[in-house]
Amino acid sequence: xxxxxxxxxxxRALREGGRGGVPxxxxxxxxxxxxxxxxxxxxxxxFQHLLPGQTVEAVERRGKFLILRLNTHALLIHLRxxxxxxxxxxxxxxxxxxxAAFHFADGLHLxxxxxxxxxxxxxxxxPQTITAHLGPEPFDEALTPGAFHQRLSTRQRQLKPxxxxxxxxxxxxxxxxxxxxxRAGLHPxxxxxxxxxxxxxRLLDSIRAVLSDGIQRNGASIDWVYRGGDFQxxxxxxxxxxxxxxxxxxxxxxxxxxxxxxxxxxxxQPLEPH
DNA sequence: CCTGAAACCTGTCTGC
DNA sequence: TGCAGACAGGTTTCAG
Numbered sequence: 001x002x003x004x005x006x007x008x009x010x011x012r013a014l015r016e017g018g019r020g021g022v023p024x025x026x027x028x029x030x031x032x033x034x035x036x037x038x039x040x041x042x043x044x045x046x047f048q049h050l051l052p053g054q055t056v057e058a059v060e061r062r063g064k065f066l067i068l069r070l071n072t073h074a075l076l077i078h079l080r081x082x083x084x085x086x087x088x089x090x091x092x093x094x095x096x097x098x099x100a101a102f103h104f105a106d107g108l109h110l111x112x113x114x115x116x117x118x119x120x121x122x123x124x125x126x127p128q129t130i131t132a133h134l135g136p137e138p139f140d141e142a143l144t145p146g147a148f149h150q151r152l153s154t155r156q157r158q159l160k161p162x163x164x165x166x167x168x169x170x171x172x173x174x175x176x177x178x179x180x181x182x183r184a185g186l187h188p189x190x191x192x193x194x195x196x197x198x199x200x201x202r203l204l205d206s207i208r209a210v211l212s213d214g215i216q217r218n219g220a221s222i223d224w225v226y227r228g229g230d231f232q233x234x235x236x237x238x239x240x241x242x243x244x245x246x247x248x249x250x251x252x253x254x255x256x257x258x259x260x261x262x263x264x265x266x267x268x269q270p271l272e273p274h
Numbered sequence: 275c276c277t278g279a280a281a282c283c284t285g286t287c288t289g290c
Numbered sequence: 291t292g293c294a295g296a297c298a299g300g301t302t303t304c305a306g
Contacts, residue, residue: 003299064300080300082284097284116283118300157276166301173299222299224286238299259279261297 002079004138004171005214006227007064010085014066014110015059022087022108028055029070033101035094039112041120051075051102051123063134063170067127074127075102077112082225083119086111134170138207149200152192160188161258163207172207175220175238178263179210182237182245187269188257199273237263 002010013021032051034040040047054070061067066077066085077085086095090107100121102110112121122130135151136143155162162168163177172180181188183206186199195203214220219229222239232239236246241254245265255262 006299078300081298082300114283115285116298116300118283120301155275161277164300175299220299225299258277260300 002064002083003173003176003214003219004061004064004211005176005217005231006219006229007061007066007079007171008215009219009227009229010079011059011061011066014068014085014087024056024068024087024104024108024110025058026055027108028053028105029102030105031103033103034099035101036099036117038117039099039114039119039121040123042122042124046073047123062131063137063166064173065131065134067131069127073123073125076122076124076127076130078120079114080116080118080120082116083112083114084225084227086113133167135166135168137170138172138211143204145197145201145204148204149195149197152195152200152203155192157192158188158257159186159190159192159203160260160262162192164258164260169207171211174260174262175235176207176210176214178238179236180206182263182265182269183209185268185270186273187271188255188262188264190271190273195273237265239263 014024017023029051032047037044050073054073056068056070058069060069064078068075087108087110090103090109094101094111095113097115098111098113100112124130151168159181160177163172184203186203213234214231217229217231219227220231221227221229222232237252240252240263242251245252245268248265248267250265250267252263253266
């Protein structure tokens with residue numbers, strides 16, 4: 001489920017509580033339990049020896065990474081396609097597909113659940129080395145329309161795969177990319193260096209608009225992967241094949257771009273930008 | 275540098 | 291009911 005708005009929603013719940021969640025900053029991890037060792041991307045020995053006893057000092061998000069800052073290290077969580085985290089009372093039984101559990105000293109645990117086993121954990125003293133390859137945050141004030149246009153026009157890439165490239169921009173996934181391109185009236189196969197400055201500005205505005213909407217609605221819940229958000233009720237293109245475009249009523253089409261299901265309005269999103 | 279395909283996995287849904 | 295196939299919110303790696 002997780003793109004930037006979903007990860008942001010989870011980070012906020014872990015940090016501040018709300019939506020039934022409990023804040024975890026200030027809590028000490030007494031025991032770390034690895035239920036499927038394949039999810040740990042850093043050495044197991046450090047994880048087992050240095051993690052117990054550390055206290056959660058802060059919860060942050062960078063791109064789609066969830067970052068728990070501990071005393072000397074950080075725990076990074078990437079949910080990939082089907083990952084999820086739960087905070088619950090220690091008495092609650094672990095669930096099917098739980099891959100790791102962090103037991104707090106005061107009777108709570110944080111469970112990392114991931115049916116498809118794509119998600120990963122990193123336990124490291126230098127979290128910035130893990131996130132170093134990421135491009136700018138979409139809401140970074142330094143990312144001006146001019147700077148964004150510069151980034152777009154110095155590459156010769158199809159727009160959709162470029163927006164999905166985390167080293168170009170951090171946090172976009174399949175849903176929000178389709179939604180942003182629809183709002184901007186740009187075709188996913190349009191070349192990034194074919195955009196005029198006004199197109200780039202429109203795209204940046206659209207990206208920020210769909211991400212803001214998603215965050216405001218606590219993310220999107222689809223299929224059996226559920227988070228509790230309701231942005232899925234506001235999709236204009238994503239998974240709306242055959243349904244009318246909310247702008248011009250033309251049926252939404254599905255195509256495949258870069259191996260990803262892609263949804264467009266053929267009328268609002270012509271190949272030649274205008 | 276760019277594109278497309280395959281790989282990593284399990285679960286759900288559709289159609290025969 | 292069973293079964294094959296398509297599809298799924300992501301990322302990495304490799305061939306051309």
